[in-house]
Amino acid sequence: MIKKMEIDLLIQLCKQKDEPAQMEVYNRYHLAMYHSALRIVQNRVDAEDVMQDSFLTAFEKLEQYKGGNKFGGWLKQITLRKALHFYEKRNKQKTSPLEDDCYYVSEDSSLDQDNAPAVQLQKVLNELRPRYRNALLLMYFEGYDYDELCSILKLSYGSCRTLISRAKEQLKQKLTVDELHG
């Protein structure tokens, strides 16, 4: 029965810490949240941690969810903020983040060839400063517009535009350098 419940009803149950309801919400949304987290942190174990942590935070702060807006969107904002925070923190500690980050670079060479431009882009993206990289990921992978970006990154509209334009500039530069050398 719980599987057919409307999300708003489930949320009401979750507010009372009803575990089956919480698990049902998890089951419905975990894949989308996991992939959003994975695109940013690029490590399956970390992505799971970030994703699950986001659900826990969401359940704790359910009072702040005002309904009306889509629950998935609200949850995703929490997930993305956590993922960004995690990525930036990890990259401060690590000097060369690339080795274990390219988890999905295929071992299957035929796919590798088809996928070469994407892999190349991913590689260059990972070389950008975390703030630049993440802003671009949000915009192009998650499909957020400037307004949503401002809210997630907690920046003013102007700073957001500047961030994106600088990120693009840096990306272009790196791509050209790579082409010259590659």
Added chain:
Amino acid sequence: MNSMDKQFKQLAKQMLPPPLEGHQLRFQRKLQRQNKPIVKMISWFSIAASIIVLIGLSNVSHESTPSSSQELTRFYKAQIDHQLNVLEVSYKDHYAIPLQDIKQQLGLLDEAYGLLQSQFDENYQHPLILKAMIDNLLQRLDIINELEKNLNELKTVHYENELL
């Protein structure tokens, strides 16, 4: 399924693999931990303690206590032991203190304390655990003080009866 579909599916799987196996179970465990925070345990202990009316001697020894709680533990236990001694000496001639019962009751609080102790060993930075430990000891002291008060009243009644 044509080969293009298959290839796309493969690529999607590669780019966005599913979560690692067992993720639901891992989440459920985290969820249960969050749903039952330590604060609830403290209240459980206070309920358990409030049920206990009588209290007796206890031989509590937890040598592995890290130093910060060790002093507190020693302080409170010394007070508890002292009060119990006073009670025993003062009243054993006049009133039969149900020692067996008391020891059993105290065992409950002691068990709770042992549980806290092991949690404290795992995570000694958690202030709630430390607070629960102090509460546990304070409860024992309260109960004994209460007992002393009751016995004093009994003594007065007994004395007045003798006078009559």
